[in-house]
């Protein structure tokens with residue numbers, strides 16, 4: 655299994671020149687002959703990054719969207735235009751909710767395209783709400799049950815309904831769970847439902863107890879110190895072999911991870927390749 659970070663907030667050293675970083679996430683997954691694009695970054699720069707990294711997006715069998723936020727879906731139009739043929743797009747129907755945030759600037763942060771526009775470009779939406787094995791051993795989480803007491807949805811996020819601002823449960827937040835002989839690989843988008851809620855759900859859905867790796871955005875950067883602390887404790891108890899966090903994890907949380915998990919932690923910058 656090979657995972658290539660096509661784009662995220664930063665670009666590392668010792669990787670091909672000319673790669674772009676941007677606030678967002680897109681990951682290329684190759685597993686047992688299947689090729690999946692997980693998220694599309696913010697602006698479409700992912701298309702050129704993929705070329706520079708030797709990834710042929712036209713070989714994607716499916717696109718998976720972790721949730722509707724612009725930093726994960728904004729590149730979708732450019733990707734579809736590049737692929738230039740019909741392709742299944744797995745997502746939760748709430749990706750088209752009017753996702754907004756109140757701080758630091760009150761604004762719309764949802765998907766910047768209409769569904770029809772994307773369908774016209776070849777997106778064949780497959781709506782997912784329940785755990786679904788989209789390819790053998792590759793599970794899309796469905797909605798994540800919110801069970802822990804310490805993991806909270808970012809309170810600055812809301813859904814706009816007419817003049818009303820309703821708390822946004824971000825039900826569209828989904829992750830991928832991939833079974834490998836070493837244990838489960840959990841791939842996060844923004845982990846708005848909480849990293850531990852997601853991992854516990856992964857175990858339940860797949861029947862696999864061993865978590866080998868957690869990769870992607872943890873959203874612990876903006877989380878409370880209590881949430882961060884509890885999450886670190888729980889992760890340490892799980893004896894995860896690899897934590898390759900990035901995106902909404904942020905540098906101060908990343909340095910905490912490094913302190914606690916040592917070489918089991920790596921910051922998965924743009925261009926990083928993770929082989930399992």
Ligand SMILES: [Fe+2]
Pocket residue numbers: 678679723725726843844871901902
């Ligand atoms: Fe994000």
Ligand SMILES: [Fe+2]
Pocket residue numbers: 721723844846
């Ligand atoms: Fe997000």
